[in-house]
Amino acid sequence: MRKAVVLAGLAVAVAACGNAPTTTPQQSGAASSAPAAAAKPLEGVNIEIAAKWTGEEQANFEAVLKAFQDKTGAKVTYASTGEDTGAYLGPRIQGGSPPDIAVLPQPGLVKQYADQKALKPLSAEVQKQIDDNYTPYWKELGSADGQVYGVLVKAAHKSIIWYRDAAFTDAGVQAPTTWDELLKTAQAVSDSGTPPFSLCGASGWTLTDLFENVYLSSAGPEKYDQLAKHEIPWTDASVVTALEKMAGIFGKKDYMVGGNTGALQTDFPTCVTQVYGQDKGAMVIEADFVAASATQSGAKIGESAKVFPFPKVGETAPVVLGGDIAVALKESPGAMALLEYLASKEGGEVWAKLPGYLSPNRNVSPDNYPSDLTKQLAQTIISAGESVRYDMSDLAPSAFGGTDGKGEWKVLQDFLRNPADAKAAAKALETEAAKAWK
Numbered sequence: 001m002r003k004a005v006v007l008a009g010l011a012v013a014v015a016a017c018g019n020a021p022t023t024t025p026q027q028s029g030a031a032s033s034a035p036a037a038a039a040k041p042l043e044g045v046n047i048e049i050a051a052k053w054t055g056e057e058q059a060n061f062e063a064v065l066k067a068f069q070d071k072t073g074a075k076v077t078y079a080s081t082g083e084d085t086g087a088y089l090g091p092r093i094q095g096g097s098p099p100d101i102a103v104l105p106q107p108g109l110v111k112q113y114a115d116q117k118a119l120k121p122l123s124a125e126v127q128k129q130i131d132d133n134y135t136p137y138w139k140e141l142g143s144a145d146g147q148v149y150g151v152l153v154k155a156a157h158k159s160i161i162w163y164r165d166a167a168f169t170d171a172g173v174q175a176p177t178t179w180d181e182l183l184k185t186a187q188a189v190s191d192s193g194t195p196p197f198s199l200c201g202a203s204g205w206t207l208t209d210l211f212e213n214v215y216l217s218s219a220g221p222e223k224y225d226q227l228a229k230h231e232i233p234w235t236d237a238s239v240v241t242a243l244e245k246m247a248g249i250f251g252k253k254d255y256m257v258g259g260n261t262g263a264l265q266t267d268f269p270t271c272v273t274q275v276y277g278q279d280k281g282a283m284v285i286e287a288d289f290v291a292a293s294a295t296q297s298g299a300k301i302g303e304s305a306k307v308f309p310f311p312k313v314g315e316t317a318p319v320v321l322g323g324d325i326a327v328a329l330k331e332s333p334g335a336m337a338l339l340e341y342l343a344s345k346e347g348g349e350v351w352a353k354l355p356g357y358l359s360p361n362r363n364v365s366p367d368n369y370p371s372d373l374t375k376q377l378a379q380t381i382i383s384a385g386e387s388v389r390y391d392m393s394d395l396a397p398s399a400f401g402g403t404d405g406k407g408e409w410k411v412l413q414d415f416l417r418n419p420a421d422a423k424a425a426a427k428a429l430e431t432e433a434a435k436a437w438k
Helices: 010-016 055-072 085-094 107-115 124-133 136-141 165-171 179-191 204-219 221-228 237-250 259-264 270-276 290-296 335-343 345-352 372-387 407-417 422-437
Strands: 046-051 075-080 101-104 150-157 160-164 305-309 320-328
Touching: 046 055, 046 085, 046 335, 055 075, 055 335, 055 345, 085 101, 085 107, 101 107, 101 150, 101 335, 107 320, 124 136, 124 150, 124 335, 136 150, 150 335, 150 372, 160 165, 160 270, 165 179, 179 237, 204 221, 204 237, 204 320, 204 407, 221 237, 237 407, 237 422, 259 407, 270 290, 290 305, 305 372, 320 335, 335 345, 407 422
Parallel strands: 046 075, 046 101
Antiparallel strands: 101 320, 150 320, 160 305
């Protein structure tokens, strides 16, 4: 949604690769000859890495892997897991032939595989890269029972709202910065004859993303962490407050393309095409990856398709990220070296120059990104510092936060259908959470 550990001195050799002195004649007067090529530290080492990426995402990641191969001499083979990472990795782990490294789409899988004793602890060199380049929060996400296993290598920025520029121009409005301003903007757009929101209610995970942004901003990072771990119940007053804020949209059928029923029947990415291909709505509340569907619909990013940061509901400007965590499943000579590279500033900058990527590495400068949008989003991540939080539903047991038609997805869909009673919805969420954490 991851035989000796690393050869002694490997990290130093990797860092120095390409800087070794050329050979010189051993005896005075010996005939001069071309310098011998410096041996690369992982020459002859094979590494297999598995991740869910296909298409352009896979091609871009393979470009990063090529940079690592050119640097170290290793041969890296990429395997696509498909969308169900667990279904791919499970049989391979059980059969004793896992890939050297797996990229996991959910932090919950880190703990799951750690409990199965399937993961290898990170070397001191990899942990140093994490300490140098990431906030402590990201280190914790890749850990289980106090042991560090994973490196967050790719982020998805979920705290933005996309809008169709022509719809805002027609309504005479500009991008809002607070929740109250968002609702006023929505009313103005509605008055101009366009439903302001195209919600993807059939894809329940989009509703969890909306809740997480509202909750992080209104309740703050500390409460967010407590709720994510079920240390406070979902009946807490802070949850009810967030749901009541969401009802400001859900409670007005004219604010949604197709009303409440239409919103519940619209999946992702259809909600995007309703805004940019069909001009039915004005805004989509979803992550940076909306860009792909918007482009396919004929929109130009930064021109007809624009974004603004998710408006502040409370004191905190929310920055919620999804992401992918790389873990080692084998104690192979190259696994830790590749993880060290992926966690480094160098590896992050190679990847950042390619489309469709955001780095959680705070030392990867936004100047590396190829578009103004990704530069803006990257700067938002860096500026948020310790307030950045990971997608809450991806931190939860999948029965609660990641299953279609069940748990949080279903309760929020029910609330979208009838947003009249926020307290009842909070109670239903707690009932589901209690079962999942039991």
